[in-house]
Amino acid sequence: MEADESLRSRLLRAPALAGPLPPFDTGRAPARPGELFVRWIGEALDAGTGEPQVMTLSTADRQGRPSARVLLLRDVDVEDCGFVFATSSASRKGRELADNPRAALTWYWPAQGRQVRVTGRVETAPPRTAREDFLGRSPASREAAFTGRTSAPLSGAREYEHARARAREHLAADPLAVPPDHTVCTVRADEIEFWQGSADRHHVRLRYLREGDGWTRDLLWP
Numbered sequence: 001m002e003a004d005e006s007l008r009s010r011l012l013r014a015p016a017l018a019g020p021l022p023p024f025d026t027g028r029a030p031a032r033p034g035e036l037f038v039r040w041i042g043e044a045l046d047a048g049t050g051e052p053q054v055m056t057l058s059t060a061d062r063q064g065r066p067s068a069r070v071l072l073l074r075d076v077d078v079e080d081c082g083f084v085f086a087t088s089s090a091s092r093k094g095r096e097l098a099d100n101p102r103a104a105l106t107w108y109w110p111a112q113g114r115q116v117r118v119t120g121r122v123e124t125a126p127p128r129t130a131r132e133d134f135l136g137r138s139p140a141s142r143e144a145a146f147t148g149r150t151s152a153p154l155s156g157a158r159e160y161e162h163a164r165a166r167a168r169e170h171l172a173a174d175p176l177a178v179p180p181d182h183t184v185c186t187v188r189a190d191e192i193e194f195w196q197g198s199a200d201r202h203h204v205r206l207r208y209l210r211e212g213d214g215w216t217r218d219l220l221w222p
């Protein structure tokens, strides 16, 4: 069944890339893409763009079947173009990454009409880093991490509340407890594309490819 007429016309009328959007002078782009990423996300933060640290992480299982979900970017390795996130290694994405440690990340910052796309290898930080990350979290976040198993089937609210009460007791008895599956990962980009939208649809795409210790750059047709 198709969406009803009114939804379809609302979708078609909803503005996208309406502008005014900034120009993108690719001739002045830095040699290292990490610097450009930091500039763009900084401009999204300065402009008050809602939650610019939110990104889509795409993974694939052993058969190549993709799955994607939204995560928070926690840090950027500017020098070596790495993007840090935290998650559960027991979750669906965690299991997929164990089988296939390659991933894609995507951001979209509507106020600037900018998209960034990354693909690369995923590295897992040592347990010490995961521990520091976890203990730096809010009590609510730590309690949630101990509540049940991310991505496992849940029978309903009763099971959830039971697990939540157990998590609370566990943390009260051991405030420095860290879930064994809490993991900090870095997507080490081997390809990163900066996409600048334009209201007249003459979009600009600049792609960096990792080559040895450096990067090559080329433009792509939009």
Ligand SMILES: Cc1cc2nc3c(=O)[nH]c(=O)nc-3n(C[C@H](O)[C@H](O)[C@H](O)COP(=O)(O)O)c2cc1C
Binding pocket: 054, 067, 068, 069, 070, 071, 072, 073, 085, 086, 087, 088, 091, 092, 093, 094, 150, 151
């Ligand atoms: C705004 C937002 C931020 C999120 N941040 C994270 C995060 O940093 N880490 C994480 O594991 N899940 C985060 N989630 C939940 C994931 O989207 C996802 O539901 C969960 O990790 C299970 O994914 P999986 O079943 O594909 O493994 C976030 C969700 C939203 C909407």
